[in-house]
Amino acid sequence: MIVVFGFLIAGILAGFLLRRKQKLIQLADRLTTWFIYLFLLLLGISVGANQIIMNNFAKLGGQAIIISIGAVIGSLIVANLVYLLVFKKKENEE
């Protein structure tokens, strides 16, 4: 977790110092998109190569996904209310 924050904060500092260099910032934005795809590919590979996940998925995956779908839908609905009541209202005021 500390490493994760280290990279993030290093990036934010670099971005702040380089904020006038539009070309570099645009390049970082484009690279971000490609690294998102690369990350998803690599995440997929580690899931596909993980024996615990692959062997138990047929038996326990259904139950696991029902819980996560419930948790996600619940969070989305409450977050939508919060967005409309707290954040969007504020955006309109500004």
Add this chain to the structure above:
Amino acid sequence: MKNSLLIISFFALGVLIGRFIFLPKTIIQTDISLYALYILLLLVGIGVGSDAKTRQALKNLNIRILSVPLSVIIGTFIGASLFSIFIPGLRLKESLAIAAGFGYYSLSSILIAQISGNVLGTIALLSNLSREIITLLFAPLMVKYFGKIAPIASGGATSMDTTLPIITKFSGKEYAIIAVFNGLVLTLLVPFLITLILK
């Protein structure tokens, strides 16, 4: 829709490669996706640090930021308890403990396995990993239909690292601070909530 399809394709391709193509053990064990994540977070940081709207958002920051992790906790527990009706084999308490991982699958699965055994630990691993994957795959659609807080809420504890890049891409860089804050609060709560629920 096009974005979600592209995201799903890359992930699905990865799963097929990992499952059916023989990869040297060292590649799998070193977990390159972690290094890709580090570079990704550096790049996201550069985007966020150079963004004028983010500096504005930082100035306007106030107590309302607390409403985000709070709504995730409430929404997660209501949703998981309602959906646990469809899983007769699990007790409500167990479903709630699994949901209290908020996507933080490594810690939640280890904790739950220690308290309640390996089967429940494995369900916790699969459930929380799928919460992260659902967020990554459907973030564009979530923003479209549930507002800009939606992928942050869906990402739960992961909104500060693995799902952060996709959140800043589809909700906007000015939501990065909220996402990191949300992830941090939920990550810190995971061990407390799980022990509290199961013991």
